[in-house]
Amino acid sequence: MPTHAMPDLIRALPKAELHLHIEGSLEPELMFRLAKKNNVAIPYDSIEDVRRAYNFSNLQSFLDIYYAGANVLQTQDDFYDLTWAYIEKCLENNIVHTEIFFDPQTHTERGVPFSAVIGGIKAALADAHSQHGITSCIIMCFLRHLSEADAFATLEEALPYKDDIIGVGLDSSEVGNPPSKFAAVFKAAAEHGFKLVAHAGEEADFSYINEALDLLNIHRIDHGVQSIHSDTLMLRLKDTQMPLTVCPNSNIELRVFDHYDQHNIKDLLDYGLNVSVHSDDPAYFKGYLNQNFTNLCDHLPLSADDVVTLVKNGFRSAFIDDAQKAAYLAKVDAIAAR
Numbered sequence: 001m002p003t004h005a006m007p008d009l010i011r012a013l014p015k016a017e018l019h020l021h022i023e024g025s026l027e028p029e030l031m032f033r034l035a036k037k038n039n040v041a042i043p044y045d046s047i048e049d050v051r052r053a054y055n056f057s058n059l060q061s062f063l064d065i066y067y068a069g070a071n072v073l074q075t076q077d078d079f080y081d082l083t084w085a086y087i088e089k090c091l092e093n094n095i096v097h098t099e100i101f102f103d104p105q106t107h108t109e110r111g112v113p114f115s116a117v118i119g120g121i122k123a124a125l126a127d128a129h130s131q132h133g134i135t136s137c138i139i140m141c142f143l144r145h146l147s148e149a150d151a152f153a154t155l156e157e158a159l160p161y162k163d164d165i166i167g168v169g170l171d172s173s174e175v176g177n178p179p180s181k182f183a184a185v186f187k188a189a190a191e192h193g194f195k196l197v198a199h200a201g202e203e204a205d206f207s208y209i210n211e212a213l214d215l216l217n218i219h220r221i222d223h224g225v226q227s228i229h230s231d232t233l234m235l236r237l238k239d240t241q242m243p244l245t246v247c248p249n250s251n252i253e254l255r256v257f258d259h260y261d262q263h264n265i266k267d268l269l270d271y272g273l274n275v276s277v278h279s280d281d282p283a284y285f286k287g288y289l290n291q292n293f294t295n296l297c298d299h300l301p302l303s304a305d306d307v308v309t310l311v312k313n314g315f316r317s318a319f320i321d322d323a324q325k326a327a328y329l330a331k332v333d334a335i336a337a338r
């Protein structure tokens, strides 16, 4: 396939998004509208001013701005509007299944009720299904810079909404907050029937990935790109086909890699790992899912088959039943064969 045909293939393939923080899809335009409506001060004079501030040196420099942005989200309607705006991006990007992260503690700490957060997200996802057939689930992440006791309190708060939340995850400042800090709360979440995922090996070294596997018993690793530095871990990930939800734009914007041509996703894929591509915080990282794929294709020797494999890995790793998986994979195959 000629390289100029790659964007067409990327657009045409139905895709699953498995690593998307809904708060990270807050576009500056909506941030301004909600700031004004809710009378929340934001440290920007204009949309251009916001975009200029999105120049990060590492994960923490991003998180500081991301949590400040989330302050404009106050009501259930705000969470509906936020989620609906992301659904419109799903339509543009041919995302047919999405698994959305949210950070309840970012909101409950400010006095926003858990019910407003989950209620708004859930209502928008229900409309996405009834109006556009998009399937979805919701994963609640614990903030790892806070204590395990806080995570336990959040787990308790989530129990009335258990049927709406498929799993728990772990995000925020990675270095210095290893998976071991959350072993007990992940065990409790598993006992309640939640699926388990965790950010690991994004900025911190591969020992965090080993810990997440050994101590948290996760079903998917978010990021995981540092696994390449351990032969033992690479073999383990290959043997188990443990999913890695990789976010290229994020890795570049947060300086995990200097440039797309240095990103290791092609090496991970060629080794036989189950890697897929996602957008993480697309409003902050200059692009949604298709842009992540095209940036990779522009700078790495990815073939059309590689792109199809990355897309199929997304569906294979999704928290959906086997019949639904098979139906989505058949749709991908049909487009890939055209």
Ligand SMILES: Nc1ncnc2[nH]cnc12
Residues within 6 Å of the ligand: 021, 024, 059, 171, 172, 173, 199, 202, 250, 280, 281
């Ligand atoms: N890339 C990322 N890593 C850790 N926590 C996050 N929260 C939102 N985006 C994140």
Ligand SMILES: [Zn+2]
Residues within 6 Å of the ligand: 019, 021, 171, 199, 222, 280
């Ligand atoms: Zn993430």
